[in-house]
Amino acid sequence: MSAIDDLPPLREVIAAHGLTAKKALGQNFLLDLNLTAKIARAAGDLTGADVLEIGPGPGGLTRGLLAEGARHVLAVEKDTRCLAALAEIAEAYPGRLTVLNADALEVDPLAHLTPPIKVVANLPYNVGTELLVRWLTPPAWPPVWDSLTLMFQREVAERIVAHPGGKAYGRLAILAQWRAEAGIAMRLPPEAFTPPPKVASAVVRIDALPAPRWPADPAVLERVVAAAFGQRRKMLRASLKGLASDMEERLAAAGIAPTDRAEQIPIEKFCALARALTP
Known part of the structure; x- marks a missing residue:
């Protein structure tokens, strides 16, 4: 037993x-x-x-x-x-x-x-x-x-x-x-x-949680995160350039420096970037 x-x-x-x-x-x-x-x-x-x-x-x-x-x-x-x-x-x-x-x-x-x-x-x-x-x-x-x-x-x-x-x-x-x-x-x-x-x-x-901590389209956020960490050693202006022709402006709108790298960015700012990239 x-x-x-x-x-x-x-x-x-x-x-x-x-x-x-x-x-x-x-x-x-x-x-x-x-x-x-x-x-x-x-x-x-x-x-x-x-x-x-x-x-x-x-x-x-x-x-x-x-x-x-x-x-x-x-x-x-x-x-x-x-x-x-x-x-x-x-x-x-x-x-x-x-x-x-x-x-x-x-x-x-x-x-x-x-x-x-x-x-x-x-x-x-x-x-x-x-x-x-x-x-x-x-x-x-x-x-x-x-x-x-x-x-x-x-x-x-x-x-x-x-x-x-x-x-x-x-x-x-x-x-x-x-x-x-x-x-x-x-x-x-x-x-x-x-x-x-x-x-x-x-x-x-x-x-x-009953709802996300910060608003974002899940599909857009997933694309942003996948691209950012897919080349995590690169600056974000390089790793994310394929997502928008004016990526540096989108990063600035989200409060992110183009020279930052993915591992520096808190979830809240990734969500802000996803919103900036959502049509």
Whole structure:
């Protein structure tokens, strides 16, 4: 029996089902159920929420989410080897766990979820950033999710919460912080995982704001940010010259010096530039 429920410890589950982590699937399993419960608690009160989990693997975090009172968990797992272990969890928590055997990049989970929705996941490293960008750039805001509590490589986590003036500051920071609050909830060393990855990890919590901090057309802002950080060593008058023939005048209208570089510019001024470039 484990420390959080009546199911077996994860090491026994992995041994029983032959669930060695696959590098090709970006798998690194968290086996400490007290730790997975702590990650679940980092997402806040789950009792009235549906939770989307990507890449549950043998179900350590899944069990933490259910033990912490999640109303319903939708677990999307690509690896068919994990389905039997997840079915055992579903049986232990009747009616509260749905497992989809699917690629998270190809499935629409909304048909299985009822708001309020929280996303909580130890994301597979090979799809984590792409999924995050999708969640941060929905067609309309506010998004369907209230919060994202996600495990990333520490380097990615630091890019999400970065401030202007450092090398970590870039597109991810702007996407996360323009319309949401983002912070690091906890840090984990490589030895917390099986097998241990080569890098440390961190859990980031992102809470959606009801509206953007500053007005801007999302598509225009995305183009500006992509161009600016695509050539981040260049002055903005050079990296952005393809966006408008009178770019220096547009930069001045936004209160930005043409000789500035992307990493110096706060989100508020990127939004002002996006407005200056919007027809």
